Amino acid sequence: MEIxxxxxxxxxxxxxxxxxxxxxxxxxxxxxxxxxxxxRVIALDLGGLEGADLAFxxxxxxxxxxxxxxxxxxxxxxxxxxxxxxxxERAGAExxxxxxxxxxxxxxxxACARAA
Amino acid sequence: VSAREPLDEIPxxxxxxxxxxxxxxxxxxxxxxxxxxxxxxxxxxxxxxxxALHTIKGNAxxxxxxxxxxxAHELEHLFDLVRKKRMAVTGEIVGIALAAKDCLQExxxxxxxxxxxxxxxxxxxRRLEAVLAAAGAGPAVVAPRDASPASSPGAPGDASAEPGxxxxxxxxxxxxxxxxxxxxxxxxxxxxxxxxxxGELMLRAFRAxxxxxxxxxxHGLVELQSFVAELEAVFEQLHRSGEPASRELIDLTLEAxxxxxxxxxxxxxxxxxxxxREREIEKMHSIAARRTRPEPAVASGPRRSWRIRLRPGxxxxxxxxxxxxxxxxxxxxGACAVRGRFDEVPSLEELDPAVCHLWWEIExxxxxxxxxxxxxxxxxxxxDSSVEITPVDVAAxxxxxxxxxxxxxxxxxxxxxxxxxxxxxxxxxxxAAQVPSGGGDASTLRVGAGRLDALVNLVGELVxxxxxxxxxxQTSSQQxxxxxxxxxxxxxxxxxxxxxxxxxxxxxxxxxxxRRLVRDLAQSIGREVELTTExxxxxxxxxxxxxxxxxxxxxxxxxIDHGIETPEERERAGKPRxxxxxxxxxxxxxxxxxxxxxxxxxxxxxxVRRKAVERGLLGEHEVRGERELHxxxxxxxxxxxxxxxxxxxRGVGLDxxxxxxxxxxxxxxxxSRAGAGTAFEVRLPLTLAxxxxxxxxxxxxxxxxxxxxxxxxxxxxxxxxxSRRLSDVASVRGEVLPYVRLRELLGVAGAPPPLEQVVVxxxxxxxxxxxxxxxxxxxxxxxxxxxxxxxxxxxxxxSTILGDGTVALILDVDQLVSAAEAAGGGGAxx
Numbered sequence: 001m002e003i004x005x006x007x008x009x010x011x012x013x014x015x016x017x018x019x020x021x022x023x024x025x026x027x028x029x030x031x032x033x034x035x036x037x038x039x040r041v042i043a044l045d046l047g048g049l050e051g052a053d054l055a056f057x058x059x060x061x062x063x064x065x066x067x068x069x070x071x072x073x074x075x076x077x078x079x080x081x082x083x084x085x086x087x088x089e090r091a092g093a094e095x096x097x098x099x100x101x102x103x104x105x106x107x108x109x110x111a112c113a114r115a116a
Numbered sequence: 117v118s119a120r121e122p123l124d125e126i127p128x129x130x131x132x133x134x135x136x137x138x139x140x141x142x143x144x145x146x147x148x149x150x151x152x153x154x155x156x157x158x159x160x161x162x163x164x165x166x167x168a169l170h171t172i173k174g175n176a177x178x179x180x181x182x183x184x185x186x187x188a189h190e191l192e193h194l195f196d197l198v199r200k201k202r203m204a205v206t207g208e209i210v211g212i213a214l215a216a217k218d219c220l221q222e223x224x225x226x227x228x229x230x231x232x233x234x235x236x237x238x239x240x241x242r243r244l245e246a247v248l249a250a251a252g253a254g255p256a257v258v259a260p261r262d263a264s265p266a267s268s269p270g271a272p273g274d275a276s277a278e279p280g281x282x283x284x285x286x287x288x289x290x291x292x293x294x295x296x297x298x299x300x301x302x303x304x305x306x307x308x309x310x311x312x313x314x315g316e317l318m319l320r321a322f323r324a325x326x327x328x329x330x331x332x333x334x335h336g337l338v339e340l341q342s343f344v345a346e347l348e349a350v351f352e353q354l355h356r357s358g359e360p361a362s363r364e365l366i367d368l369t370l371e372a373x374x375x376x377x378x379x380x381x382x383x384x385x386x387x388x389x390x391x392x393r394e395r396e397i398e399k400m401h402s403i404a405a406r407r408t409r410p411e412p413a414v415a416s417g418p419r420r421s422w423r424i425r426l427r428p429g430x431x432x433x434x435x436x437x438x439x440x441x442x443x444x445x446x447x448x449x450g451a452c453a454v455r456g457r458f459d460e461v462p463s464l465e466e467l468d469p470a471v472c473h474l475w476w477e478i479e480x481x482x483x484x485x486x487x488x489x490x491x492x493x494x495x496x497x498x499x500d501s502s503v504e505i506t507p508v509d510v511a512a513x514x515x516x517x518x519x520x521x522x523x524x525x526x527x528x529x530x531x532x533x534x535x536x537x538x539x540x541x542x543x544x545x546x547x548a549a550q551v552p553s554g555g556g557d558a559s560t561l562r563v564g565a566g567r568l569d570a571l572v573n574l575v576g577e578l579v580x581x582x583x584x585x586x587x588x589x590q591t592s593s594q595q596x597x598x599x600x601x602x603x604x605x606x607x608x609x610x611x612x613x614x615x616x617x618x619x620x621x622x623x624x625x626x627x628x629x630x631r632r633l634v635r636d637l638a639q640s641i642g643r644e645v646e647l648t649t650e651x652x653x654x655x656x657x658x659x660x661x662x663x664x665x666x667x668x669x670x671x672x673x674x675x676i677d678h679g680i681e682t683p684e685e686r687e688r689a690g691k692p693r694x695x696x697x698x699x700x701x702x703x704x705x706x707x708x709x710x711x712x713x714x715x716x717x718x719x720x721x722x723x724v725r726r727k728a729v730e731r732g733l734l735g736e737h738e739v740r741g742e743r744e745l746h747x748x749x750x751x752x753x754x755x756x757x758x759x760x761x762x763x764x765x766r767g768v769g770l771d772x773x774x775x776x777x778x779x780x781x782x783x784x785x786x787x788s789r790a791g792a793g794t795a796f797e798v799r800l801p802l803t804l805a806x807x808x809x810x811x812x813x814x815x816x817x818x819x820x821x822x823x824x825x826x827x828x829x830x831x832x833x834x835x836x837x838x839s840r841r842l843s844d845v846a847s848v849r850g851e852v853l854p855y856v857r858l859r860e861l862l863g864v865a866g867a868p869p870p871l872e873q874v875v876v877x878x879x880x881x882x883x884x885x886x887x888x889x890x891x892x893x894x895x896x897x898x899x900x901x902x903x904x905x906x907x908x909x910x911x912x913x914x915s916t917i918l919g920d921g922t923v924a925l926i927l928d929v930d931q932l933v934s935a936a937e938a939a940g941g942g943g944a945x946x
Contacts, residue, residue, distance in 0.1 A: 022433070022434065022469070022470060025469035025470075026469055028469075029464060029467065029469055032464060033464055033465065036464065053433070053438070054433065054438075054439060054440060054472070054474060055433040055469055055470070055472070058458075058461055058467070058469070058472070058473060058474055059464075059467065059469050061458050061461045062461050062462060062463060062464045062467040063464050065461060065462075065463055065464070066463040066464040066465065069463060087440065090440045090443060090444060091439070091440050091443065091454075091456050091474075091476075092443065092454030092455050092456035092476055092478075093456045093458075103458075105456070105458065
């Protein structure tokens with residue numbers, strides 16, 4: 001998995017590509033935490049994702065929750081790979097409950113549907 | 117990075133476990149081979165042999181014991197051909213397999229090097245090649261692996277040393293678990309071969325694969341995880357469809373087992389290996405697809421609706437179970453509305469990415485039964501996981517579940533929230549069906565014998581302390597103390613029984629070894645003998661079992677060499693040509709009786725008497741009963757055989773038997789009928805740690821006599837003139853009873869009381885009494901070994917501590933009688 005952050009002082013584009021494994025998730029968490037500490041807007045670019053699992057989805061959810069709590073906006077900078085959209089649907093994220101307003105999960109599914 | 121620790125870094129305990137397990141498999145294989153000789157067409161026996169070799173090969177590969185792996189593989193190939201009906205079982209094949217078993221066993225002995233070939237391996241290979249050539253079959257194809265330790269994974273040239281290959285984090289526990297799971301998988305596959313439609317076996321194979329995948333995931337073995345996931349999917353598909361497993365699938369899965377070993381070993385990471393695996397998976401899927409019915413066959417009933425709350429364990433992400441796959445499985449059962457619950461996901465600061473905080477609410481309308489629904493969750497692992505299944509009204513399912521926290525829309529009589537229903541237990545409302553998860557499977561633990569010994573020792577100490585407590589309580593005026601002492605006594609007794617029970621193991625493995633012995637022995641001396649065993653499930657303390665083999669071997673040798681006649685002699689006597697030896701075990705109270713019975717010529721009592729007179733054990737005209745004459749057979753160096761063979765006849769066998777059995781605090785006796793056969797009966801205590809004894813007092817000293825030899829206690833008036841004599845006789849119910857005064861025999865100071873108690877014991881066919889001052893009563897004796905200084909005092913069997921804290925010596929009755937006889941007129945036997 002590769003994770004890069006392009007930071008222009010206002011918007012930080014976080015690009016996550018490849019297939020995140022357990023160790024990658026820890027690295028990803030650290031990167032996102034660092035970015036959340038300094039950016040007002042975070043745009044996720046997940047176009048290069050080759051696969052993902054629920055642990056990754058949960059990480060994104062936690063990041064979105066933290067961003068909301070800090071007044072940071074989190075959005076998408078790219079289309080979402082169909083595999084991620086399919087995973088979210090299978091996991092019942094379409095009707096997910098308990099997330100923050102403007103649930104990232106629904107955003108992801110919608111982006112995926114648009115791309116399709 | 118080395119994919120696996122070098123051999124010399126594998127923990128010795130793990131290697132020992134491997135040796136132990138492989139030895140058990142070889143014993144099982146030997147049993148199968150022996151039976152196969154009699155029933156060459158028995159596929160189950162062929163399967164057992166194949167399976168044993170296959171497992172040994174796999175485990176050996178996992179440890180890097182290349183030579184052993186290769187040797188087992190060559191033999192496995194032979195049985196594979198037999199399994200596939202390309203060869204028939206012959207005496208030569210059984211012989212080769214038995215010789216191969218000996219070779220493997222040689223390597224498995226402690227201290228032996230598992231990495232070399234056994235001395236007999238070349239000869240076995242030569243014979244193997246000959247039978248394969250005769251059958252037109254080629255030799256086993258062995259993967260080209262350098263057997264030298266230098267080529268362990270990670271060494272130059274090893275595939276696993278390629279850059280970018282992730283090193284698996286293999287540890288002792290993982291290797292052990294996977295080895296056990298693979299074995300379980302193989303057992304299930306073998307059974308499936310016989311019962312291809314057995315859903316339970318299919319499920320068992322699936323569970324084993326599932327667990328292997330989980331373990332692989334935990335250890336970062338991505339390749340193993342993905343490979344096994346594919347296999348698991350095939351078996352899950354077949355299980356759901358209810359289709360039988362084909363031979364092709366079973367064969368492929370068995371091959372896959374080997375591949376799993378190679379993946380774990382790190383040797384399976386090369387491009388060629390991966391391609392091979394992919395082809396294998398593709399093949400499996402095509403088999404499964406061909407055989408799968410279009411509609412899943414699930415137990416069905418009327419269409420009902422259920423609400424399910426699924427909370428996987430926190431470790432589900434690393435445990436190899438994919439909750440999404442479970443949800444997919446549910447969807448296959450009927451219309452499903454799934455709501456992922458993300459409300460427990462913490463902030464990023466608090467999140468441990470490996471811990472799952474997600475849970476699900478599902479509503480499903482299905483014809484599947486509750487059991488089928490439960491089955492969908494059997495792999496939700498972790499003790500902290502939970503699944504609640506509650507029936508709801510049908511109408512509720514048409515619409516998706518309501519938003520957070522709200523009750524679902526129901527047309528009538530809404531079911532309570534599952535948790536509430538379960539907790540409230542209100543009448544008329546069905547509680548949620550809790551699906552047990554995590555650790556639901558029965559499991560066993562392998563515990564080192566040393567730990568068990570330590571536990572038994574501690575329990576022994578506890579029993580002694582408890583006895584002291586009870587004694588103190590009896591003399592105390594504090595009622596509360598009495599109550600506590602009684603409670604401690606009860607708990608101690610339970611703990612003692614449980615602890616001793618843990619050490620109990622069946623005699624089956626010991627019995628299994630004798631089949632081969634009898635076969636080889638009979639062949640070597642031109643006899644035809646069939647060994648039949650009964651009561652193999654009878655259990656004995658492990659320490660007794662470990663020491664049981666030698667005496668039984670001696671008795672069997674004796675039966676075959678002296679008891680069973682030649683086939684011609686038997687025919688002349690009107691008996692079947694083949695002699696029979698029956699080996700049985702049965703529990704009888706606090707003892708286990710092992711009986712070895714042959715249908716041979718029986719014991720010639722006149723020959724025994726003649727030999728005894730010749731050796732000065734009997735006077736020429738001395739009359740002895742049958743039992744006493746039989747007892748003479750156990751005298752050192754006694755043999756009626758005029759010839760000495762390599763099997764027996766030297767007169768050392770039965771003497772050894774007697775000493776070994778007595779060393780186990782048991783007794784051996786023989787019963788025989790001329791012309792009809794002989795039976796040896798070995799009576800052994802269930803355990804060596806604790807025994808029932810009779811406590812007696814002589815002066816200030818306390819002694820314990822084993823209760824198993826005590827027949828009765830009688831009271832006699834001592835004669836003043838005879839009080840200092842070592843031995844005397846008394847009339848008991850009109851019969852003369854010789855007795856020995858322990859006071860004189862053991863040199864205890866002081867005068868005996870006017871009335872002496874005589875404890876009547878039976879030892880080696882003799883009935884004799886021991887005069888003591890008082891009989892104190894039964895005593896549960898925790899046996900403590902004596903120190904080195906007392907090692908040569910043969911009449912002492914050990915020591916124990918009585919309830920009042922005093923030490924009592926445990927007497928070896930047989931030795932004591934012999935010592936008294938030797939002492940003759942008096943004096944202490946030591």
